[in-house]
Amino acid sequence: MSETAELKLENQTIELPVITGTENEKAIDVSSLRGKTGYITLDNGYMNTGACQSAITFIDGEQGILRYRGIPIEVLAERSSFLETAYLLIDGKLPNKGELENFTNRVRRHTMIHEDIKRFYDGFPKDAHPMAILASVVSSLSTFYQHEEARPETEQISLNTIRLLAKLPTIAAFAYKKSIGHPFMYPQNSMSYCENFLHMMFSTPAEHYEVDPVMVDTLNLLLILHADHEQNCSTSTVRMVASSKANLFAAITAGICALWGPRHGGANEEVIDMLLQMRASGDSVKKYVDMAKDKNSKFKLMGFGHRVYKNFDPRAKILKAQCDKLLDKLKVSDPLLDIAKELEEAALKDPYFIERKLYPNVDFYSGIIYKAMNIPTRAFTVMFALGRLPGWIAHAKEYGEEVGNKINRPRQIYTGPNLSEYIPMDKRG
Ligand code: SDX
Numbered sequence: 473m474s475e476t477a478e479l480k481l482e483n484q485t486i487e488l489p490v491i492t493g494t495e496n497e498k499a500i501d502v503s504s505l506r507g508k509t510g511y512i513t514l515d516n517g518y519m520n521t522g523a524c525q526s527a528i529t530f531i532d533g534e535q536g537i538l539r540y541r542g543i544p545i546e547v548l549a550e551r552s553s554f555l556e557t558a559y560l561l562i563d564g565k566l567p568n569k570g571e572l573e574n575f576t577n578r579v580r581r582h583t584m585i586h587e588d589i590k591r592f593y594d595g596f597p598k599d600a601h602p603m604a605i606l607a608s609v610v611s612s613l614s615t616f617y618q619h620e621e622a623r624p625e626t627e628q629i630s631l632n633t634i635r636l637l638a639k640l641p642t643i644a645a646f647a648y649k650k651s652i653g654h655p656f657m658y659p660q661n662s663m664s665y666c667e668n669f670l671h672m673m674f675s676t677p678a679e680h681y682e683v684d685p686v687m688v689d690t691l692n693l694l695l696i697l698h699a700d701h702e703q704n705c706s707t708s709t710v711r712m713v714a715s716s717k718a719n720l721f722a723a724i725t726a727g728i729c730a731l732w733g734p735r736h737g738g739a740n741e742e743v744i745d746m747l748l749q750m751r752a753s754g755d756s757v758k759k760y761v762d763m764a765k766d767k768n769s770k771f772k773l774m775g776f777g778h779r780v781y782k783n784f785d786p787r788a789k790i791l792k793a794q795c796d797k798l799l800d801k802l803k804v805s806d807p808l809l810d811i812a813k814e815l816e817e818a819a820l821k822d823p824y825f826i827e828r829k830l831y832p833n834v835d836f837y838s839g840i841i842y843k844a845m846n847i848p849t850r851a852f853t854v855m856f857a858l859g860r861l862p863g864w865i866a867h868a869k870e871y872g873e874e875v876g877n878k879i880n881r882p883r884q885i886y887t888g889p890n891l892s893e894y895i896p897m898d899k900r901g
Contacts, residue, residue: 481509495530512883519779522703523880524711528561528866529702536783540700541565549790554695555579555665558637558862561700562869576665582638583659583668585609585646586616593650602854603732605647606640607725613639614721629872632720633865640861641665644854645672651848666691669858674846686801687845693794694838697787698859700866702780706730706737707860707867714868715880727864728857734774737856739835740842742774744849747808747840750815757814765824773819775836782829791837792816804844812840 475490477500486508489501499522506512515521530539538545541560548557559567559575567575589609596605617635620628646656649672657672666688675681701707709730713723731737750760763771778785799806816832819825835856842852871877 479505479509481511484509491525493525495532506883512885514885517779518708523708524703524871524874526702526867526870527564528870529700529863531702531780533778533780533782536781536786536789538701538786545697545786546790548696549693552696553665554692554699554859555637557696557699558865561862561866562633578634579638579665580661582635583642583661585639585642589613589616589643590646590656593646593656596650598651598653600647600651602644602647602651602851603728603738603857605650606643606854606857607728607732609643609647610636610640610721610728611725614719617721625872629720629869633869636720636724636861636865640858641669642672644851644858645669647854648673648848648851651850664688666695684802686798690794690798690802690841690845693790694841694855695859697790697834697838698856700860700863704736705733707864710864711867711871712880714871715877717879720865720868723868724861724864727860731857731860732853737835737853737860739774739833740839740852740856741849743812743835744808744839744843744852746774747811747815750811751807757811757818760815761818761822761825764819765822773815773830775832775839776819776825777828777830778833781831781833784831785833787834788832788836791834791841792832795837795840798841799844802844806840806844808843809840812836 475492475498476487477490479486479488486505488505491499491501493499502513513521528541530542531537540548540557541564543560543566548560552560555576556567556572559572589612592609592612593605596608613635617632620631623631642659649656655677657675657677659668660671661668663671663683667683670683670687670691671681674683703711706727710723710727713726714720734742746760750757760771760773763769764773764776795809799809816836819830824830838856839849839852842855843849847855
């Protein structure tokens with residue numbers, strides 16, 4: 473006998489099916505609600521609403537658990553590579569040796585962007601935000617890869633997946649080079665994924681540049697930790713756009729734009745700005761914690777709090793443990809890290825944060841590591857997008873493969889004026 477929920481309304485009582493996930497999460501299926509009762513549900517910010525069923529990522533916010541296709545993030549962080557994790561998320565299983573080699577080689581062969589795309593960068597202002605450049609250039613990819621309807625859809629998705637994974641690091645690195653007036657450095661396909669990105673970011677034609685293997689390992693870890701996170705704002709946006717059957721480049725562009733916001737992926741940039749402001753002010757950490765608690769101040773502790781995690785974000789835990797080691801290996805000591813640790817300690821003892829279960833999230837420590845890697849602060853969210861790309865693609869693909877999938881079109885409760893007259897101009901106030 474399948475589980476049901478009973479809903480008592482003014483003039484009727486109905487039963488609604490209950491859906492149970494593989495980790496025993498429960499949902500009331502309200503897909504028949506409006507048809508049976510005329511009622512809809514309302515849930516500001518979708519805090520209690522599941523938009524879909526998905527087999528990609530599992531999060532238990534209370535326990536601080538994060539798994540990609542069932543594998544704990546701690547294990548992947550320790551043992552996997554970013555491209556292997558991307559394959560796992562997108563194809564649903566760990567690749568065997570031959571599959572990983574083939575996937576890696578396919579990505580390697582698509583790292584260059586069309587020479588005409590380079591000219592777009594000439595048009596951007598020197599101080600253009602790299603997220604704006606990323607969104608613009610990724611969106612333009614659909615103009616270079618159109619008229620492909622002849623290919624079967626699965627082949628188009630597969631090829632565009634490879635193109636995006638391969639080209640996003642190049643597009644991102646070119647945005648950085650543009651911002652510092654350096655010549656673009658072409659990808660070197662003899663290099664690994666992370667090594668190639670760091671080469672494009674930091675080498676110049678003027679002298680030999682040796683990519684530091686510690687930086688490669690650090691980047692590999694950061695990209696794995698950011699690779700997916702179930703129905704976060706940007707991934708839900710990608711699914712929303714994919715549901716209209718727009719092309720993959722359009723869906724990923726929408727994800728990039730959603731990620732940019734300071735409440736979401738933009739928080740890592742804001743964390744560093746907050747720590748720099750704290751250091752420059754010389755004020756106490758306590759002052760900032762008190763400001764964050766003061767409803768009259770707009771100030772929030774960036775890098776704290778999470779819609780789902782009401783325990784430590786497991787990614788923050790991994791990064792916090794790695795931070796000291798990585799800074800030591802990168803031969804960097806950063807006073808911002810000391811401030812961050814003091815801030816974390818103060819907040820985690822404060823009843824306001826304890827009652828609201830506000831813990832450091834993935835953005836709290838990632839910015840400090842990116843800074844140690846000489847990634848410019850304004851490119852921190854670009855780094856988040858590089859990591860999140862396979863997750864976005866996996867969700868767009870999962871949506872497309874869903875039998876009987878429907879366009880996402882939420883309902884609303886109207887609160888505007890009732891039936892009104894059109895007032896002629898000479899009668900208006
Ligand atoms: C990411 O969804 C994902 O999975 C996202 C992400 C991913 O991998 O995709 O994990 C990545 O986006 C991490 C979050 C990065 N954002 C920040 O660090 C920005 C600061 N955090 C807040 O903006 C906030 O915590 C959110 C946006 C992350 C979550 O907001 P919610 O779930 O809507 O919670 P809320 O704003 O309703 O806060 C609940 C209470 C409120 O106080 P009360 O009204 O109950 O008195 O907690 C307070 C908030 O004022 N609060 C904070 C706070 N975050 C929440 N107070 C001070 N500082 C904060 N950072």
